[in-house]
Amino acid sequence: MKLSRRGVIQAAAALGAVQVLGCASSTRAGDDKGGDAPGRPLNILILGGTRFLGPALVQAAQARGHTLTLFNRGKSNPGLFPDVEKLQGDRDPNKGEGLKALQGRKWDAVIDTSGYVPRIVKASAELLAPNVGQYVFISSVSVYKEMTKKDLNESDAVGTIPDETKEEIDDLSYGPLKALCERAAEAAMPGRTLNIRPGLIVGPDDGSDRFTYWPLRVAKGGEVLAPGDGEDPVQVIDARDLAAFIIRNVERRTQGIFNVTGPVQPMKMKGMLETLREATGSDARFTWVDAAFLEQQKVTAFGDMPAWVPRTGPESGIGAASIAKAIQAGLVTRPLADTARDTLTWFHALPKDRQEKLRSGLSEEREREVLAAWHQTKGTARAD
Template sequence: MRILLLGGTEFVGRAVADEALGRGWEVTAFHRGRHAAPPGVATLLGDRTAEGGLAALDRGEWDVVVDTWSGAPSAVRDAGRLLAGRATSYAYVSSRSVYAYPPPAGLTEDGPLVDASPDDGGEVEYAQAKRGGELAALEAFGERALLLRAGLILGPGENIGRLPWWLGRIARGGDVLAPGPRELGLQYIDARDLAAWTLDAAVKGLGGPYNLVSPPGHTTMGELLETCVRVTGSDAELRWTDPETILAAGIEPWMELPVWLPPGEVHDGMHGGDVSKALAAGLRCRPVGETVADTWTWLRTLGGTAPQRPDRPTLGLDPEKEAKVLRGENPNAGGA
């Protein structure tokens, strides 16, 4: 199989490249040259946002194209049009953010979607960018377009700062603010499982949208953080704190405490998606212990500091703010 990655040098794209190489596929990555492609990957350089930036793709044929783009949909449109006659299928890594907000628990791929256009070329909100990218892929490839509506993505190579932040914080030890309840269910996908399913789906010739995330309750907040303690060998003491206390302290879920959302409508929409279609099509999700342990091993090869995407905000809770909450103080008191 011949695969073209639009990207392929970081996180999800890198996971797809590694999976394809492991299968003995012929892998080509089209990217801007900011990061090295994995050994064994042929490189085509170009900037899809620049005038003439797709010139390196003017020739060549592939069995599958995998596109991880999350910017203006017009970039997906232009690449799709250029490749439509020279590639068998086009897998676009989209997001469950394309559903109208807030999505109800149990939402299938037939749920209502945000309004978007494949022709948007400027600054676009994330949900509209991903939906516009889907429309662009469908415009160019029709039934040959595979739309991967991923949820929360974790695993080695993560450059967003969610699981790496928790591992780093817990590795430092001491009392750790652990957002409860412990049994709060989480739904996510390891980037490597996403990659494996994507290539399997391409071989099968699948198309259309798939919610690509683990079954609801694949792990819990408690299991995730306790696994972080175990794999780091830390002396950290998880101080489980109820959501009301955390919210009253002005701590922002998801951003200051990555992964965590308090129980309620937003949590249920994020961590309760229906994935029966992907499971029926062969999706398999590794246990959380493997994801956490492998991410920690990867982080240690980097000296404990994960890469950070420049287009995403830095996540995590300020140590002083955490300490005040653990002492029972309100960080917002006195105008702080």
């Protein structure tokens, strides 16, 4: 089963290209769980910084005493963080003032949350190289070439594209372009680059609803269409845990490549949904529908069934990447139940019209249709 919208939407929604309504969530006590005290205060530049992972990074850095500067176009959530320095420009040096606002400035580190095109990452990395100690690039586990491989690790080969000058982002080019961005950053700042390869980023402020769908649906209760047989591995990481990992490794001047997803303890689809049922206190009853039937019904993995990747599919490795290296470097993930509850609290505070338009998952009507077809095929009665 081919994943739906894994390319552009995985990149854009996870790191901010989908418009987020509402404000960044406040950092709760205990969100920064690393076990180590902050080092000396740092001056950190964030390219982006006003959507999803960006605000989580700002909050994690401020909680540990660091000073932030945000560089972006000033179009998304401009009112966030009034106490933080903001520089305006464009990542593309060929547009408007480009990177002019960054010239002549010095920072201890830069975190690039918004790089998708190698030419543009190359421009910022080369400009900043003389005046910045470390370049942190937010990449993706989608960079890997062999997506069916279990326990994908940082030494595995990355995908390629015939034309490395291509700048159109689609399902085929997204991963290879991210890999080329990593290479561009490392070429500009050899030995001073930290490449972060996240999996599915989730939690409050996620404008894609790729995880939000599940706690919302489970909380409603009743018969829930559950994909596969419950044994497919699932990996998600709360944006706040990802941000905490990044900031701690900026403090340590860590370099190299890290798969950063979660949870730290392996999780399967059945475990995820049962955890959500317990966290929401619902009476949800799961009807497991196999991948072949869902494909016949044109129900897509990762789109109609968010976060789910069939373990026998062509991209099965995306749900089972190795995070051993990140754990060794201090990765800590909060309980999924906490992420679910915080996500629901955030979502229910959004405007009503936004709540009525989920951006991932099946509609109630479509779910009922697929469940009815499944029961008819199997000669079983509906669970409700």
